[in-house]
Amino acid sequence: DGGITQSPKYLFRKEGQNVTLSCEQNLNHDAMYWYRQDPGQGLRLIYYSQIVNDFQKGDIAEGYSVSREKKESFPLTVTSAQKNPTAFYLCASSIHSNQPQHFGDGTRLSIL
Amino acid sequence: DAKTTQPNSMESNEEEPVHLPCNHSTISGTDYIHWYRQLPSQGPEYVIHGLTSNVNNRMASLAIAEDRKSSTLILHRATLRDAAVYYCILSPPWSGGGADGLTFGKGTHLIIQP
Numbered sequence A: 001d002g003g004i005t006q007s008p009k010y011l012f013r014k015e016g017q018n019v020t021l022s023c024e025q026n027l028n029h030d031a032m033y034w035y036r037q038d039p040g041q042g043l044r045l046i047y048y049s050q051i052v053n054d055f056q057k058g059d060i061a062e063g064y065s066v067s068r069e070k071k072e073s074f075p076l077t078v079t080s081a082q083k084n085p086t087a088f089y090l091c092a093s094s095i096h097s098n099q100p101q102h103f104g105d106g107t108r109l110s111i112l
Numbered sequence B: 001d002a003k004t005t006q007p008n009s010m011e012s013n014e015e016e017p018v019h020l021p022c023n024h025s026t027i028s029g030t031d032y033i034h035w036y037r038q039l040p041s042q043g044p045e046y047v048i049h050g051l052t053s054n055v056n057n058r059m060a061s062l063a064i065a066e067d068r069k070s071s072t073l074i075l076h077r078a079t080l081r082d083a084a085v086y087y088c089i090l091s092p093p094w095s096g097g098g099a100d101g102l103t104f105g106k107g108t109h110l111i112i113q114p
Helices: none
Strands: A003-008 A010-013 A019-025 A033-037 A043-051 A054-057 A064-066 A077-078 A086-093 A106-110 B009-013 B020-021 B034-036 B043-051 B063-064 B070-075 B084-091 B108-113
Touching: A003 A086, A010 A019, A019 A033, A019 A106, A043 A064, A077 A086, A106 B084, B009 B020, B020 B034, B020 B084, B020 B108, B034 B063, B043 B063, B043 B070, B070 B084
Parallel strands: A010 A106, B009 B108
Antiparallel strands: A003 A019, A019 A077, A033 A043, A033 A086, A043 A054, A064 A077, A086 A106, B020 B070, B034 B043, B034 B084, B063 B070, B084 B108
16 A cells, blocks of 8 residues: 555654654655644644755754655654754655645654 | 634534534635644544535535635544544645645644544
8 A cells, every 4th residue: 555654653862862764655746744743732844845856944944854865765864953852753745745745653752 | 824723622422513613814815725634643634625615525525615714624424533633724736836834733622422
């Protein structure tokens, strides 16, 4: 079945450490997105990519980095510069930007 | 960006219809109205979207006011699996140019009583 796979489901990070969250899709979608969700809140956009080798900052990009070397993959790195990284991270994709988005099941990141 | 206003929570009984309202008085003429829902500890799930006319699919119906300043998501026969947070979101049409992701508010927490 086609879909979006995020891994790992749970991730723990030590202070000062960079971690990378994986997002893979086999839907042949051009656009991919990363969101952050804090408890009881809606989703906030971190980065998005409309096409391979291109990506744009969202509303809260500071302390995060991404790459889009392949159409099906859009990994997110949470750097040590992100001072409050504990959150639920969601990856999504769509055929084109502003089309309905398909979401993964998320990665929950915690700080040790 | 045009914003939406939804009730924080709503409660309904199983097997009854549910009407989830959304106000978007500053909607532009080209904004689409999208609805997503999110079950606990899962990613959001697309439900339905529309522009001007009412829309139906296997999950729900979307009723859009004539002036487009409000809309209602209708679940025709709620089940316990419909308990989730429902988000009403405005999105401009795809123009092939730059575009942001979706802007999610806090949504409506729908509680279904057995």
